Amino acid sequence: xxxxxLVDEAREIRLAGELxxxxxxxxxxxxxxxxxxxxxxxxxxEIAGRSxxxxxxxxxxxxxxxxxxxxxASLFMNIYQALIRAAPVDSAxxxxxxxxxxxxxxxILRLEPVLSITxxxxxxxxxxxxxLTMAECTRCRGQFVAHADDLLRGYVCGLCHMPSRxxxxxxxxxxxxx
Amino acid sequence: MKAEQLRDEIRELNLAYLVxxxxxxxxxxxxxxxxxxxxxxxxxxxxxxxxxxxxRIAASGVLVCRFSFDEDLVWxxxxxxxxxxTVPAGLHAAILAAGQRAAAAV
Numbered sequence: 001x002x003x004x005x006l007v008d009e010a011r012e013i014r015l016a017g018e019l020x021x022x023x024x025x026x027x028x029x030x031x032x033x034x035x036x037x038x039x040x041x042x043x044x045x046e047i048a049g050r051s052x053x054x055x056x057x058x059x060x061x062x063x064x065x066x067x068x069x070x071x072x073a074s075l076f077m078n079i080y081q082a083l084i085r086a087a088p089v090d091s092a093x094x095x096x097x098x099x100x101x102x103x104x105x106x107x108i109l110r111l112e113p114v115l116s117i118t119x120x121x122x123x124x125x126x127x128x129x130x131x132l133t134m135a136e137c138t139r140c141r142g143q144f145v146a147h148a149d150d151l152l153r154g155y156v157c158g159l160c161h162m163p164s165r166x167x168x169x170x171x172x173x174x175x176x177x178x
Numbered sequence: 179m180k181a182e183q184l185r186d187e188i189r190e191l192n193l194a195y196l197v198x199x200x201x202x203x204x205x206x207x208x209x210x211x212x213x214x215x216x217x218x219x220x221x222x223x224x225x226x227x228x229x230x231x232x233x234r235i236a237a238s239g240v241l242v243c244r245f246s247f248d249e250d251l252v253w254x255x256x257x258x259x260x261x262x263x264t265v266p267a268g269l270h271a272a273i274l275a276a277g278q279r280a281a282a283a284v
């Protein structure tokens with residue numbers, strides 16, 4: 001399905017360009033814009049200066065459950081939800097905007113982003129199909145990413161109840177490509 | 179004299195805050211609403227203010243900005259973060275702060 005008008009198309013190209021600059025994989029662009037694949041491929045090569053990486057995207061909600069990814073995913077999701085509730089933005093704009101705010105927050109804390117924009121996009125999709133949800137911590141009342149089918153009564157977040165090894169390293173490992 | 183000085187300080191802070199808000203809104207609207215924690219309606223009002231109105235509001239003697247977080251937990255985490263530089267406290271504060279923004283925007 002092609003964008004209806006030239007103005008729409010220009011808007012989508014601008015958005016796709018921003019997502020590419022933020023490091024999004026091709027699958028994200030295909031899902032978030034209506035631009036044809038060959039145009040996206042050309043745009044990708046022009047902006048990134050290389051062909052997009054091939055292969056499947058990771059498909060697992062479990063990745064978001066281990067301590068460090070969960071904390072970062074929760075930060076991103078809180079920002080994302082605040083953003084979409086505050087202003088009428090479409091999903092690609094919300095994704096790019098929330099991810100930039102997440103990256104900024106992480107940089108202020110002198111950490112590396114653990115969540116790539118592609119991971120963030122997956123996270124939003126998992127929320128949309130209700131595989132993941134926000135659980136409220138019974139201690140700090142914060143909202144944290146959790147499996148939708150888990151028992152969430154009496155939930156305590158990973159920051160109120162820290163596993164002994166968690167958060168020991170000052171710098172996070174470099175962000176993965178996925 | 180003291181009261182006069184305080185009024186001046188409030189006026190200057192108001193002016194800086196209003197100008198910053200207008201600047202943020204022009205730069206990126208959605209992000210500005212998030213950062214400022216204001217509604218679309220208030221944003222439109224702030225954007226439409228003329229320089230004369232801006233100056234008058236700044237000098238009204240009332241602070242136009244207020245503290246963002248109602249819960250003392252966020253303040254404690256922020257204070258601990260800046261004192262000890264512990265990453266988990268900083269992340270925890272960031273999550274709770276963003277969560278309060280999300281809850282306020284419903």
